[in-house]
Amino acid sequence: MTTVPDNVWSKATLGLGGNIGDPKAAMAQALRLLDGRDDCRVLAVSRLYSTPPWGKTDQADFFNCCALIETTLAPEDLLATGLSIEKTMKRERLERWGPRTIDIDVLTYGDVEKDTQPLQLPHPRMTERAFVLMPLADIAADLMIKGKPVSSWLALADVGGISVADESRDWWR
Template sequence: MNTLPEDALHIAALGLGGNIGDPPAAMAEALRQLDARDSCRVVSVSRLYSTPPWGKTDQADFFNCCALVETRLDPEDLLEICLSIERAMKRVRLERWGPRIIDIDILTYGSREMKTSKLEVPHPRMTERGFVIMPLADVAPDLIVKGKVVRDWLENVDTAGIKVAEESRDWWRRV
């Protein structure tokens, strides 16, 4: 695990998922790659969840998790790192909400709110998705998103069919 100097650090919440191949292994590898960078440090990872598909429902179930990452990168540079990890893992974007090997979304970046052509934080649909809010509540239940804490969003989001696939939060170090 790397260490970062105490100045200029930001906490970003990431959502990871996939439903092709071995998604837990892909997410674990992505987290290890982020943690190995001098500019990032994984500080907390949620339990691993098995979740029904959302949006496009005629596909295999997903695995999902959330992670908190300390970073010196600005949000768009962090996004580029996440996209480069996806590309290296052969992520192909054929259809919206379609099957994927790996998906890494920036959910929040500190308390920053921003919208550019590349990135919107907080993630615009995160509070509608149980597969995001449930694992995010594992690592940041008191995080304020769109004026409410995550634990309050969890009370109002559909979590039907979401199951804990791995209880240990260190799953990503062992997969």
């Protein structure tokens, strides 16, 4: 894995979700695995949300959260780390937007804008998804995405069906 030059710590935001098994426990484990690494530190975690499925709607509701982290990993390596954690936790990719035990998305990485495979920054559909914007607003309401703060994107989003499942910001510890 490559690191950012001189081990500079960069801030990134992650979106986590799942709807198979015990998603709350899976997301908590994923966050603890990230926080336990020498090259990642979890700075803040949103409340936990219960959200209706998006894209493929004939499945169970999801649990979602967002995390603000610091990392010395380059953006692509942060994505690879998330995918490795998903694999460790037995994530199977059977269908797009389908049921999953755990999903970890890199939403933003500092001010980096990039459109490559497999990584697009900021995440290309995050401003359309209330299940991302609502927890992201808990930890980074003023974060600028495509020229607007997260709070402004959230004001435009349909938040119907989304509810707080756990008020505590320490639910993952």
